[in-house]
Amino acid sequence: MNASGAYLTQRSPAPNRRSARPASRGRPGWSLAVAVAGPVPGTPAGSPQRMHAHELVAIRPDNAVPATLGNLWDTVTVDASSLVKAGDTTASIGVTGGSDCLVWVGQVLSVASVQALVAMGDSYSSGEGNPPFDPDTDTFFDTCHRSAQAWPRLLAAADKTISMQALIACSGATAADLTTQKFKTEPPQVVQLQALPQPVNMPRLITVTIGGNDVGFASILTDCYISFLDCSGRIAEAQQYIKDTLPQVLATTYAAISNADPKASVAVVGYPHLFPEAQADVSGCDWLDNTKRTQLNDLAVMLNTAVGAAARKAGFTYVPILNVLNGHEECVKNNSWLYPIGKGPLVYDGHPVAAGQQAIEMAVQKALG
Secondary structure, three states: OOOOEEEOOOOOOOOOOOOOEEOOOOOOOEOOOOOEOOOOOOOOOOOOOEEEOOEEEEEEEOOOOOOOOOOOEEEEEEEOHHHOOOOOOOOOOOEOOOOOOEEEEOOOOOOOOOEEEEEEEOHHHHOOOOOOEOHHHOOOOOOOOOEOOOHHHHHHHHOOOEEEEEEOOOOOOOHHHHHOOOEOOEOOHHHHHHHOOOOOOOOEEEEEEOOHHHHOHHHHHHHHHOOOOOOHHHHHHHHHHHHHOHHHHHHHHHHHHHHHOOOOEEEEEOOOOOOOOOHHHOOOOOOOOHHHHHHHHHHHHHHHHHHHHHHHHOOOEEEOOOOOOOOOOOOOOOOOOEOOOOOOOHHHOOOEOHHHHHHHHHHHHHHHO
């Protein structure tokens, strides 16, 4: 059985059943718990078979409990994370309900751990382009631009096993701003990480996006947008930097994160393609000819390849999101999920808006399981 899941029993005895019994029907206060080993043979067709171990379930038949178990069964799930901890073998919860409520008591097989999330990195984690921003990150001196719509915050809101401890990513940050230097009045991000209190009874998960500003991607976009400038030279410089310098920069950065919190799990998240894969899909961007589009997309592939290789070498999880915006890139005819380049303010250019942040959150959640 998958360690992160649990199975429901049927009402009648079964060979795989462990310490499970039905409680009386229709009486408030009866205990509710999950689960027993399975799969359990003979469960009614259409009935629930599996669920996360941090949930408890009440099972209610359509009508009276059928002797043949022929009816479909509905479920009501309750988040019981606060009631169990690793090592528990039983759990209970008070139940009130209608007279047709049938409650099961069973063995807890596993408990899903809640992780404390710290999101580090650059604008692709801070939520740039999605105002309003946290007030203290939208001042004359501090423009880290941390948004409520930033995908790390969306992830913590959507996933019951993740609790947001801190969003310390800052728009414009380079690797040095994570490791050694003050940036926009804020200490290096690893210093901020070390200053956070250790989460109580839960592991820490760190996510990080970094490397794009070291390569100069934002300024390259600006150069390419100004149609009378040929940006191929800038792109060639960035490619050479990725080959010669970026791998060691990333290795040093990832080592600093590990040293700041050796026990944390770290997930490095990549960057998406910003432009359509085919020139025929470009609409309304006269500046984006086939050469620029191809070169910019190739640069994104090269950047992600370097980031992924360095992450894996450091023993971190790498989450690729290169294609997460497919069909919704810059310069598509309808429904782009990126802030338009050239619209202003300049710092918003090329950053995922709310729909893009949601797409990244979903990709990260799926990758982390």
